[in-house]
Amino acid sequence: MFPLNRNRRLRTNEAMRSLVRENFLTPNDFQAPLFIVEGKNKKEEIASMPGYYRFSLDLLQEEVKELWSLGIKSVLLFVKVEENLKDNQGKEAVNPDGLMQRAIKTVKDAVPEMVVMTDVALDPYSMYGHDGIIENGKILNDESVQALAQMALSHAKAGADLVAPSDMMDGRILIMRQLLEQEGFINTGIMSYSAKYASAFYGPFRDALDSAPVDAQNIPKDKKTYQMDPANRDEAIKETLMDIEEGADIVMIKPGLCYLDIVRDIKNTVNVPISVYQVSGEYAMIKAASEKGWLDHDTVVLEQLTAIKRAGADFVATYFAKHAAKLIS
Ligand SMILES: NCC(=O)CCC(=O)O
Numbered sequence: 001m002f003p004l005n006r007n008r009r010l011r012t013n014e015a016m017r018s019l020v021r022e023n024f025l026t027p028n029d030f031q032a033p034l035f036i037v038e039g040k041n042k043k044e045e046i047a048s049m050p051g052y053y054r055f056s057l058d059l060l061q062e063e064v065k066e067l068w069s070l071g072i073k074s075v076l077l078f079v080k081v082e083e084n085l086k087d088n089q090g091k092e093a094v095n096p097d098g099l100m101q102r103a104i105k106t107v108k109d110a111v112p113e114m115v116v117m118t119d120v121a122l123d124p125y126s127m128y129g130h131d132g133i134i135e136n137g138k139i140l141n142d143e144s145v146q147a148l149a150q151m152a153l154s155h156a157k158a159g160a161d162l163v164a165p166s167d168m169m170d171g172r173i174l175i176m177r178q179l180l181e182q183e184g185f186i187n188t189g190i191m192s193y194s195a196k197y198a199s200a201f202y203g204p205f206r207d208a209l210d211s212a213p214v215d216a217q218n219i220p221k222d223k224k225t226y227q228m229d230p231a232n233r234d235e236a237i238k239e240t241l242m243d244i245e246e247g248a249d250i251v252m253i254k255p256g257l258c259y260l261d262i263v264r265d266i267k268n269t270v271n272v273p274i275s276v277y278q279v280s281g282e283y284a285m286i287k288a289a290s291e292k293g294w295l296d297h298d299t300v301v302l303e304q305l306t307a308i309k310r311a312g313a314d315f316v317a318t319y320f321a322k323h324a325a326k327l328i329s
């Protein structure tokens, strides 16, 4: 006890602090989400995500090369689907020549070693902006799972290293794993969004992909019948253990900052790698406050990413990947 113990002795200067520091960030900790659009020479800034862009495939190549040169080893791909290709079943999602399938090949052509993960989800393809097929105002579980498994297979065929289902339907990991095994894709992994909360922090992402639930009669306005209730903690463990049992190689908690207690609970419970998604609303908050001069952008970015890692993340999907990698190099 004091004065024998004076904790400030080990905080005297930066050399001393670095000696006893418990957690570090490296570019290996970051996965870069990438938004992709049809067209040529397109780099469109997302209004609610200043400094973040949608890329056409030609410009995607350059971006991926730059990420690799900064030490970022993985990307998570999302596509903005043209309005006329959307329907209730997500048929375009399994088009072997679809935007996602071409994007996977484009990334692999640019940097073959890059670990490519793909968003397996119906919402960008859904005319209703939901993660499942809808009938009579209800999101069907088992029918949606079949469509998602076919989508995962299509991504595997195009060359994805891991597929990343983000839908929160029940049982999709099992059905997906079985289909991948059956079709010979035994080394295609699954990163499951296992504890994905029904969060209001996804707003800017839905702007980026134009994928928000539509405003129409008999269409649920939110995703609360499949994404998790932010009030729940035990349920996150149940969801995650089930996904691991069904064959998930990596599990994810999403969003980040408000859910770090969940990250630690899961870290203490499971023995597979844990990913955390620092989502679009978390990005937007930092951008908006620092634009106003209310927060110091770079310091806050590194503090949040360090906190996510300290909570138990093995890596973080973050829109700050490129910037943070530059800051720490
Ligand atoms: N499947 C991805 C999302 O639902 C949202 C991510 C974000 O808000 O950044």
Ligand SMILES: [Mg+2]
Binding pocket: 168, 169, 170, 171, 194, 239, 242, 243
């Ligand atoms: Mg689940």
